[in-house]
Amino acid sequence: GVLTRGHAMAAVARGALAMTDDPATEIDTLAILEWTRRTDVADDLARLRADGGTELAAAVTSWLAERAGRLGAAVAALLAADRIADLVPLGLVAGLFAPTADQTDAPGSDLAHGLFLGRYGLAGLAPDDLRAWYHDAAGLVVGSLTDRERSSVLEAAATRVRELGIEQLAGRSELLPQGLVARLETLASAVDAALPSDPAAAPSVGALVAVEKAWQEVTRHFLARTESSCPAAEATVRLLRWLAVDTQTAGGLGDLTDRYVRGDGWVDAALVTARRGADNRALSEAVSLVIVRAADRRREHDRRFAAALADTPQPTGPVVEQLQRTVALPLAKARP
Structure with a gap:
């Protein structure tokens, strides 16, 4: 048989990066998202660079970006910045800069957008890239993670929001904790006004x-x-x-x-x-x-x-004094 680039890269990803122990599992967008949730992902990448050399590490990371599909640009950028563990949390934050059709750009969103891209080495990601990133990250958080894992990801995303100082913008999110805080405060104001x-x-x-x-x-x-x-x-x-x-x-x-x-x-x-x-x-x-x-x-x-x-003095309806005689005793006789 012929050893293709795909077979070789998949073998390294499974062996050196521990992405999966099942050869039948395809390394795709979901597999990469789940892999970045491992606590030792940074150590595995560092070990690959140390043991395999920079050329092999570069080849593997390039292949991973290709396998990530529509998340390729984000995966490549975070691998280059050595922040791949932030792929899912930052994906949730990315949704703030890709508003849906029924949303308008919030005041200051352009500045926050530029800050987000610059802080994490994401320059060049288009709105469609950010939207795809958010949808895939949100899908993982909502549909695949355990409660503990989900809480960890959401808190990590909330921390990134605080680091960027964009809590007000995050108030629009239906996933980030800041979004719920903003909604509860809006409700409080409405109740007070009512x-x-x-x-x-x-x-x-x-x-x-x-x-x-x-x-x-x-x-x-x-x-x-x-x-x-x-x-x-x-x-x-x-x-x-x-x-x-x-x-x-x-x-x-x-x-x-x-x-x-x-x-x-x-x-x-x-x-x-x-x-x-x-x-x-x-x-x-x-x-x-x-x-x-x-x-x-x-x-x-x-x-x-x-x-x-x-x-x-003489109520016509049932009163407490009559409960034993009119309710409790008949029930006890019917169901001893």
């Missing part, structure tokens, strides 16, 4: 629309499902909805009992969740304001219920 100065007044329709829009943006972020502040944020939105529709209930004890079953009980559950608090400072302050309004309203409901109960 609370009328008069505690007895209901939030306006327009204010609620702004809150709902901000909350939807939060839920679109990839990290929202695991963010510790989100349960309190969701509970706060629910409480605002209730404050907007709650009205005085006319009638006696039966009507007030029905109100508790249909609404106030759910409000109490939301208050429990909201009181667990949020880590985000701005959101925590907004949550506290809503808790005060909702709790005051609930206390008023309880006072009205207590007054109605005092005025009804």
Whole structure:
């Protein structure tokens, strides 16, 4: 048989760089992305240069860039800069400079773009290169990594954002931690604006629309499902909805009992969740304001219920004193 360049380079990649131990596994874009997540990738490359010489190392890195497909330019640049371990984190950051069709360039994005390319030796990468890089890196993070690996990559990407000083631009991201922080702070501002100065007044329709829009943006972020502040944020939105529709209930004890079953009980559950608090400072302050309004309203409901109960010495509905005789004992007899 004939030893081709491809066979030779693949053998070196598998043996010296430990990219895969399965000869049947093709070394492609995904394999290269996964390989860069290894903690010893820099050591393996250094060993290849030391043991095989600079010519072999250059040949292998050139071949890897070819095998990376549409990520070839990024792979070549990071290999040359000895930063290949940053391929996935920087790919997430690259998405900030390749806005989608429904996004406009943010103020200062051109300067940040130039800083990003210059800092990491990426000059020459076109917007299409950055977009492809982001899509492949994001696909790996969302679909292939474990929770621990994903957290590590996202924190590394967030660190690069801080190094570049582009936190505001990163607020647009649906993957980077800065994107979730920005969304939570926008929600906090919307919640604060939705609370009328008069505690007895209901939030306006327009204010609620702004809150709902901000909350939807939060839920679109990839990290929202695991963010510790989100349960309190969701509970706060629910409480605002209730404050907007709650009205005085006319009638006696039966009507007030029905109100508790249909609404106030759910409000109490939301208050429990909201009181667990949020880590985000701005959101925590907004949550506290809503808790005060909702709790005051609930206390008023309880006072009205207590007054109605005092005025009804013989309630017609079920009461606690009857539970054992009318509910517990029949159940025990039916299912001993």
